[in-house]
Amino acid sequence: MIPLLFENLSIENQPVSMPLPNGITLTIKREDKNHRFVSGNKLRKLKYNIAQALTEGKDTILTFGGAYSNHIAATAAAGQAMGLKTIGVIRGDELATKIDVNPTLKFAKMCGMDFLFVSRSDYRYKHTPEFLEDLQKRYGSSVYIAPEGGTNTLAVKGCEEILTPNDAVFDVICTAVGTGGTISGLINASAPHQTVIGFPALKGEFLNKVINNYTNKTNWHLVHDYHFGGYAKVNEDLVTFLNVFNKNTHIPLDPIYVGKMIFAIFALANKGYFEPNTKILAIHTGGLQGIEGFNKERIKKHKSILDYEEKI
Template identity: 60%
Template sequence: MQDFFDKRHSNDIPNEFITEFPGGIQLWIKREDLLHSKVSGNKFRKLKYNLLQAKNEGKNTILTFGGAYSNHISATAAAGQLLGFETIGIIRGEELENSDEKWSPTLKYAASCGMKFGFISREAYREKDAEEFLGNLNTKYFETFIIPEGGTNNLAIKGCEEILSEKDRDFNFICSSVGTGGTLAGLINAASSFQHILGFSALKSDHLKDEISKLVAKTNWSLIKDYHFSGYAKVNEELINFINDFSKKYKINLDPVYTGKLLFGIFDLIKRGYFPANSKILAIHTGGLQGIEGMNRFLKKKKLPQIE
């Protein structure tokens, strides 16, 4: 298992130059989406030390949480199949339990990897971090290794610290999308003091900054909350057109939940004069492309453009 992770190092992940803007501002993208075809981006990083710890503890089953379109659920199922773990997903939405024909592409893929599901109500799901709730899971699913929603814990942050390497010290700004905050925390910990870390929130939340502050000691970071497009997984035609135009122009696919909003925000901030002249910006591509198929189903129902 160690070999699986060791074959993929930060130094092997390319930083692709995108374009230079007026004022000498350069934009580059770190292609973390190329880490692995099924366990890509920050999910690879977050799972690495969790799965190594599970092996060290002699645990053969991984239990985790997510919604029906979760990148984390998909990646955990794939990693489990590749590395010999049984996997269990506690999924938000009890209405899906007996309606597998309504399952998202993500759930169908996870099931094909051998993941078993426990579907619970949205009300019950809100208790997923509570001690009593986790205790009941440990009783029901004996001898499992539990990973939180989105994969974020101290082991995940340790993995995300490996996203940056020595070659990235030339950048003034490191930019990443933010869901649970684990990836951003790892970047903050790994960055040099002269670098500023910008997190672009994918959530319409007033608590995310406080949550990230609990995970880091440094202060050279900011949370940008203006590009969530009304909330998690919410999109509009402007965002879809940006993603499609970006893909055509730069030959890099973006997902609509995280990286699409990240790059939209960076381009808009550059246009608004946010970055000083001659800034060198590195955007982290955190993967998540598996979610495009499910989003396109939604867009088709809403008669909106598809992500190409």
């Protein structure tokens, strides 16, 4: 049974007005608009996981994330929409006293999510059988456990539905990469003539192994040069670019995932990375809920913020 929340999605492909060299064109698939709160790739990843939870008779979704996790916010909203209880296992026990000043956790709490805050050292073991068994004992058999970032076989299946037959006109498919589920689905759904390029938001070569667990195709590669120093790290050049991009296109981009990818596409195009007249489709995977928290942290440090015309 597929919940109605995840059906009948009509996603816009929006051409980007900012010019690229050598006849290259960029179009953005606005997955960020597929739902107000369960947006982008999170909706795709949750679709078959929630369907599976309902099939198994579960009444609670438990998952994992950090202070500004898109996955935590989306799971909480989806649970509320579906009448399911939700539990977030949150990295950082110091956050237990900061729920009401953290926009992501405050939103998740408003959606009915309960929290289990764990230390950063303990959180590293979240994927181990012992950790998961302890959670199952604590919360009971009615709990369905979804991994951090939502990536598993069911999530990849949902992400395969991002591309449609109409997208076969594009030569290159680009996506930001976090846990590897979205790009795996895109690779599986891509046409033989297409190349899929992923832009990891964090350091490390481990993603190649993860992706190879979900696909047998070889028409893809990762570009590791645009993580800006690591997960959630940015610099002034990126923030300036995102503000200029929004002013010119009215497309808001998050600074952790999609913004870095779009920055990279422009940088690579100007370096001659793409063949002339390449038609690029970039996937907007959402993440806009995190902008409020990002700006709060920037203001504390007296740094520039994302001053978007299109308010989130």
